[in-house]
Amino acid sequence: MQLPAVHLAIMQPAGYLHSxxxxxxxxxxxxxxxxxxxxVTIAKNRLREDAVNFVFGAHLGFPSDWQRRHSxxxxxxxxxxxxxxxxxxxxxDLLRRSAVVDYDAANVGAYAADVADVPLVPFLHAPYLDDxxxxxxxxxxxxxxxxxxxxxxxxxxxxxVEAAGVQVSTFDHPIYGPERDHFIRQAKxxxxxxxxxxxxxxxxRAFHSLSLGTPVISERSAGTRPPAAFEDPVFWxxxxxxxxxxxxxxxxxxxxxxxxxxxAAFCRLDPIExxxxxxxxxxxxxQAAGKTRGTEPWRPTRLNLGSxxxxxxxxxxxxxxxxxxxxxxxxLGQKTELPLExxxxxxxxxxLEAGSLDIVYANNVxxxxxxxxxxxxxxxxxxxxxxxxxxxxxxxxxxxxxQDPTHLRALNENSWLYYTDxxxxxxxxxxxxxxxxxxxxxxxxxxCRKENAAFMRVTLRRIPTTLRxxxxxxxxxxxxxxxxxxxxxxxxxxxxxxxA
Numbered sequence: 001m002q003l004p005a006v007h008l009a010i011m012q013p014a015g016y017l018h019s020x021x022x023x024x025x026x027x028x029x030x031x032x033x034x035x036x037x038x039x040v041t042i043a044k045n046r047l048r049e050d051a052v053n054f055v056f057g058a059h060l061g062f063p064s065d066w067q068r069r070h071s072x073x074x075x076x077x078x079x080x081x082x083x084x085x086x087x088x089x090x091x092x093d094l095l096r097r098s099a100v101v102d103y104d105a106a107n108v109g110a111y112a113a114d115v116a117d118v119p120l121v122p123f124l125h126a127p128y129l130d131d132x133x134x135x136x137x138x139x140x141x142x143x144x145x146x147x148x149x150x151x152x153x154x155x156x157x158x159x160x161v162e163a164a165g166v167q168v169s170t171f172d173h174p175i176y177g178p179e180r181d182h183f184i185r186q187a188k189x190x191x192x193x194x195x196x197x198x199x200x201x202x203x204x205r206a207f208h209s210l211s212l213g214t215p216v217i218s219e220r221s222a223g224t225r226p227p228a229a230f231e232d233p234v235f236w237x238x239x240x241x242x243x244x245x246x247x248x249x250x251x252x253x254x255x256x257x258x259x260x261x262x263x264a265a266f267c268r269l270d271p272i273e274x275x276x277x278x279x280x281x282x283x284x285x286x287q288a289a290g291k292t293r294g295t296e297p298w299r300p301t302r303l304n305l306g307s308x309x310x311x312x313x314x315x316x317x318x319x320x321x322x323x324x325x326x327x328x329x330x331x332l333g334q335k336t337e338l339p340l341e342x343x344x345x346x347x348x349x350x351x352l353e354a355g356s357l358d359i360v361y362a363n364n365v366x367x368x369x370x371x372x373x374x375x376x377x378x379x380x381x382x383x384x385x386x387x388x389x390x391x392x393x394x395x396x397x398x399x400x401x402x403q404d405p406t407h408l409r410a411l412n413e414n415s416w417l418y419y420t421d422x423x424x425x426x427x428x429x430x431x432x433x434x435x436x437x438x439x440x441x442x443x444x445x446x447x448c449r450k451e452n453a454a455f456m457r458v459t460l461r462r463i464p465t466t467l468r469x470x471x472x473x474x475x476x477x478x479x480x481x482x483x484x485x486x487x488x489x490x491x492x493x494x495x496x497x498x499x500a
Contacts, residue, residue: 050347
C-alpha cells in the first residue's frame with residue numbers, strides 16, 4: 001500500500017503563544033511516521049490538499065469548509081468529559097463527525113459512542129531529544145521545575161511542595177520549544193500536577209521531559225489512571241504524600257539512583273505498533289476521502305493580501321514573498337488577466353474570476369505596493385457588486401507612517417478620492433468604490449479621535465457607476481469610455497447565418 005504524504009497542521013490564532021505547546025506532540029508524530037517511510041511536513045494554520053492532514057489544536061478554531069477540500073484527522077489532546085477542559089460545542093461536534101486520534105480512552109466518550117472507533121496512540125520515548133550533553137542530575141542548578149498554565153489548583157499543590165522546603169521554579173511568561181527545553185535540561189526534576197478535576201495524567205507533557213533526560217515527579221489522585229508504560233518511569237505522589245517525599249527523598253543519593261533507573265526504563269519504550277496502525281488508518285481514510293472530493297479548482301470568496309503572521313485560515317492568502325508561506329505567490333500590483341487558474345502551493349489549483357469575491361482584506365499592505373492603481377484595479381475586478389475591500393493603513397501624520405523603511409507612501413482621508421469620486425482617471429467606467437466605513441485607530445488599534453490616530457481603517461465597497469457618472473467619465477477620459485461599432489442589425493444576423 002502506497003503511503004500518502006502526511007501533513008501536521010497546528011492551529012494558532014494570531015499571536016496565541018500557547019499553540020506552540022503542540023510542537024512537542026507534532027514532532028513526535030513526525031518522528032514516528034518518518035520511521036515508516038512517510039514524507040511528513042509541519043505548518044501553522046495551513047493544510048495541504050495533496051496529503052492527509054493531522055490537525056492539532058482544532059478547538060482553537062477550524063474553518064468548517066476546509067474538510068471539503070482536505071482529508072483531515074483531528075488529534076485531540078484536550079481532557080474531555082466531566083471535570084475536564086471547557087471546550088465549545090462546535091469542537092465536540094467537529095470530533096463527532098470527523099476522524100479523530102486520541103491519547104486517552106477516557107476522552108473518547110465525550111464525542112464517540114465506541115472507543116474502538118478512535119485510534120489511540122501513546123507519547124513515549126523521543127530519541128531525537130537526547131543530545132548527549134545533559135549535565136548529571138546532581139549538578140543541575142534548578143531543583144524542581146514546573147511549566148504550564150497556572151490555576152488555583154496548581155498553585156495550591158506547588159505551595160504544598162514548597163512547604164516541604166523545596167524551591168519550585170516557574171516561568172513568568174509562556175515559553176515553549178527549544179527555549180523551554182533548555183531549562184528542562186537544567187532541572188533535577190520536573191513537577192507535574194493536574195490542572196483539571198478530571199486528574200488525567202498529562203502524558204503528552206511528561207514524555208517530553210523524560211525524553212530530555214529529566215525525571216518527572218507527578219501528582220496522582222484517585223482519578224489518575226496513567227498508561228502502564230508510565231508506571232515505572234515516573235515518581236508518583238499519592239494523595240497526601242508530597243510533603244514527606246520532598247522532605248525525605250528528593251535530592252538524596254537514592255533519589256538520583258532511582259531517577260537514572262527510571263529514565264533508562266523509559267528509553268526502552270517504543271510505540272511503533274500503535275503508530276503503524278495509525279498510519280494504516282490514515283492511508284485508508286485518505287484514499288476514501290479522495291474518492292468523494294471533486295477535482296474542481298478552489299474558487300475562494302475571501303482573499304487576504306498577506307500571509308506570514310497575518311495568515312487567515314479558510315481564506316485565500318496571497319503574498320509576493322514565498323517565505324511568508326502564502327497559499328499563492330501572486331502580485332496583484334501588476335496587470336492580471338482574469339480568469340486566472342494556477343496551481344496552489346499545497347496541492348490542488350485555485351481559480352480567480354471577475355466578480356467572484358465577497359471580501360478582500362489588506363492589513364498594512366497598501367503603503368508597500370509600488371503600483372497602487374494596478375492593485376486597486378485588480379481588486380475592483382475581483383469583487384462582486386457589494387463586495388468589500390477592508391483596508392488598514394498607517395495614518396500619514398502619525399509616527400507609524402514612516403517607521404517601516406519599506407513604506408513607499410503615507411495615506412490620509414483624501415487618499416481614496418481617485419477610487420471613489422475620480423475613478424475615470426484610472427480608466428474605470430462601469431464600477432467604482434464607495435466608502436462604506438471609515439475610522440481612526442490608535443497605536444493599540446482601539447478607536448480614537450483623528451488627532452490621536454496612528455492608523456486608518458477604511459472599508460471600500462464596489463458599486464456600479466450611475467448613468468450620470470458614466471456620462472461624466474466619457475467627458476473626462478481620454479477616449480469615450482468605449483462605444484459600439486454600430487454594426488447594422490441585418491449585418492449581425494447575416495454574420496450568424498454564415499457561421500452556421
